[in-house]
Amino acid sequence: MVHESVFRTQDLPAADRFEAWIQRMGRTHAPMQLSSEHAADYDGSQRAILLGDVTVWPATFDPLVFRRTPRLIRASDPEAYHLSLLLKGEGAASWGSSRQAVYTMNDFHVSTSSRPFEIHTGADPVTIVGVEMPRAQVPLPGRHADQVMGRRISATEGIGALLAQFLLRIAADTSRYRPADGPRLATVVTDLVAAAFAHALDADPSLPPESRHRTLALRVKAFVRRHLADPGLTPATIAAAHHISRSHLYRLFRAEGLTVASYIRDQRLEHARRDLLDPARSTEPIHAVAARWGFPRAAEFTRAFRTAYGLPPSELRARERPRPGPPGDAPPSDRGRLANDTAPRSGASW
Structure with missing residues (x-):
């Protein structure tokens, strides 16, 4: 099967759980400032499924605020795209003062480690399937791909539905895949993400044949x-x-x-x-x-x-x-x- 790792804050003492979750999220995407009203006894779990340069990570976690600041970007930027398929809960994101978006179940949220953002989840725990991939692997001009942040990508119709189905299939059972399948699966994920971006921006002609x-x-x-x-x-x-x-x-x-x-x-x-x-x-x-x-x-x-x-x-x-x-x-x-x-x-x- 492809390589995956499992992390649960409940396996740690209560006093160490939130800091460990911060470190885990920092390694999964990029260093961020995280805060939560549940920090004293934080509950979060994540599976990280490694597909070459692409990581798919199903997770459930308590309410949280994510902040990626200009200072953190200058200090460390893996130049990655992040997508979250929201399966349970809700959230809101902002990029500066002029761009904001609200996400509900069966929406994709998109961000990049190269741009500042702030994300607030709702009052209840959220369940997502996250995706991390290098920006360089998304075959779209940067000016187009960056513009997808803040746009709603539905997981119930069109290309977004195809992407969601594929991610859910991978997350449901990795035992059917061998390690050598990882890069092949990553190629499919990357292509579907690029297609979803292009569809959201009505930029299909920019996709490679x-x-x-x-x-x-x-x-x-x-x-x-x-x-x-x-x-x-x-x-x-x-x-x-x-x-x-x-x-x-x-x-x-x-x-x-x-x-x-x-x-x-x-x-x-x-x-x-x-x-x-x-x-x-x-x-x-x-x-x-x-x-x-x-x-x-x-x-x-x-x-x-x-x-x-x-x-x-x-x-x-x-x-x-x-x-x-x-x-x-x-x-x-x-x-x-x-x-x-x-x-x-x-x-x-x-």
Whole structure:
């Protein structure tokens, strides 16, 4: 899995917690002045997921005021962008006396270590997914990217929704990724951030072509995953939904060593496999699972499943059922091995 570290103030004596949180935030983004009414017994937790030069950090913490001052900038500037996806709570930010913004749940807040700012969270604890990345890696002219501070980027629509979904997927489970995947995931995050900035500023022409192509590919994949249950999901309908030609669609997938048909098939099979392994669905007929994920004909599903995973769906489910053992013994399970051994043989998500 990719490298991550966990920090919890509750693991420290109460008198040391707030200072330790200040130091942690300073290392995560840049040195800041922090203050809080809860400083005497501060509660904060953070996971730092390292993806090469990009860090994704889910966190929950007590109300706080962040200040990045001109003096701190002169003393130390890592020249980084910060984004916070606000999942719970609220906040307000200001850059000087003329630029202010209020953030609520499902908004992105953007700041940079190279500009002074002041951020106040609300009266309740906040939960965020933060992102840190070098300014140099965002392929937008500085004058455009800096202007995004103070603009609202929604996490529920457009490019912001794609970025939010990707960050939440990474934060939910890092075990599926190997260390070598970190830089690749960082590239996707950087491209989505650049696209979100450009969209917010209506500056899409400033994005490099490769970033636009990657972003479009991610949008297409997200569309496919949302419509897997539709038996009518075809290259033609996908291309039409994104106002591109089928040949353009094929080129997007070919650049990743995939075909449109194989990606759809592999995603459907993977979702069906997960349902077959779900104990809560153990009594559901296999043909119903298949139909839910776009396989209306049971025989076609069985053939595709056997080709992808090396065994029919009925055998996979049977191998996963707990077997009775001696009294007091836990039922044996090879779920962990199956989870690895039965990965699709072609295609990939993201």
